[in-house]
Amino acid sequence: MTTSTLGVIIGNRDFFPDSLVEKARFEIVEVFAKLNIKPILLDSTVTKLGGVETYKEAQKCAELFKKHQDEIMGVLVLLPNFGDEKGVADTLKLANLNVPVLIQAYPDELTKMNVVNRRDSWCGKISVCNNLYQYGIKYSLTSQHVMSPSDPIFQKDLLDFTAVCRVVKGMRNVRIGAIGARPGAFNTVRYSEKILQRNGITVTTVDLSEILGKANKLTADDAKVKQHLESINAYVAQGKTPNEAMLQIAKLDVVLKDFMEEYALDATAIQCWTSLQQNYGCNVCTSMSIMSENMLPSACEVDVTGTLSMYAMQLASGSPSALVDWNNNYADDPEKCVLFHCGNWAKSFLPDIQLSTAPILGTTVGVENTYGALDGRTPAMPLTYGRISTDDPKGIIKVYIGEGELTNDSLETFGNRAVAQIPDLQGLMQYVCKNGFEHHVVMNASKTAAILEEALGNYMGWEVYKH
Secondary structure, three states: OOOEEEEEEEEOOOOOOOHHHHHHHHHHHHHHHHHOEEEEOOOOOOOHHHOEOOHHHHHHHHHHHHHOOOOOOEEEEEEOOOOOHHHHHHHHHHHOOOOOEEEEEOOOOHHHOOOOOOOOHHHHHHHHHHHHHHHOOOOEEOOOOOOOOOOHHHHHHHHHHHHHHHHHHHHOOOEEEEEOOOOOOOHHHOOOHHHHHHOOOEEEEEOHHHHHHHHHHOOOOOHHHHHHHHHHHHHOOOOOOOHHHHHHHHHHHHHHHHHHHHOOOOEEEEOOOOHHHHHOOOOOHHHHHHHHHOOOOEEEOOOHHHHHHHHHHHHHHOOOEEEEEEEEEEOOEEEEEEEEEOOOOOHHHOOOOEEEOOHHHHHHHOHHHOEOEEEEEOOOEEEEEEEEEEEOOOOEEEEEEEEEEEEOOOOOOOOEEEEEEOOOHHHHHHHHHHOOOOOEEEEEOOOOHHHHHHHHHHHOOOEEEEO
16 A cells, blocks of 8 residues: 555644643654654744644645645644644645545543643544534544544544545546446446536546457457466466467457556446457456456446446455445345356455356357356455445435445355345345445445545535445
């Protein structure tokens, strides 16, 4: 994971002890070093001990933040004493970074409630939040009202906050490639490009014929094709897949990579269902799996908001996501279900990965045209699941997210498959159906629902249901 950069505002109020500001500055620099976070904060010679109290000090801090605006992902407000709520609010307003803000306040010690050591940060934090609310500045809170930066619980909060910052920064600038037309039978994956664009999400479209046309012009002798063939073989054993099919997969892989690079795309959604098999003679699952494993998520059936969901979860956790179908009941257990897809999940989910065919598709297009699908069972691991959708009648983006577990329960079937255990799964399915969500959901091997709720709900302003 790359280093996160946070701006730091240390609040101060002159009739409280200055020494507390000095100590806080040393302490937070140490904590940031330990957690691999880069601080952007005032030097102790620029303002009184590096704190922010007056409007002039707010101006200095805002100028510093503006100089580093390309790298600052979020701002931490430290309150070693009551702090000056206007100083904090003015700094954020003047800097105008439009990034997440976390408010910390130090606890008082019962044995140090005299004039020399008393903090009153408990009270000051409420005042700071009140001012930010008045200014219309969005902010996040620590899990406990007051806590010391040296507290492991605070440090977890801080790392979660950097994940919130990653999601917000990524979602405001994401570029998605929609490759091919939505398959006619999949009304379920319709979405609004305009609503996405209004939220900073750009969709670049290309006709599938352009991609297949370019792939068909390539030959086994092309250096790029040889290179991609090697990387596919390094990713998954060829097994029973014929050489001709491997060549088709590799040629398509080359063209997809070129397309992503040409348009600086972060993710793709690809038309697969029957067109690729009928017109090109293979599945694109392997390429999609490799992209998703390499943090360039790829979803099938031109499910653009599906791949957007994959990207959001990947930003929150730092690990790959997979697009799955809410597919089957698991015997008569009301809290378990089967998650399934033909075979494009990232390798992280498939320790027993095999290159195979897609039997369901094969019934209509011929199994020999479906080489390139992956087979594999996902073992027990943590689960965050969810879905981002555009709700066109309401003109909004809506989301549901939650957590559960993937289990090792027995499952005799083909494709990419997993068994999920989710508390009140029946209630969740009621919610999904009543609110018109898709049959596709995204899974990630993490526990990041709270991070996603904060990023997508508080900062992106989307309608979020956390199950």
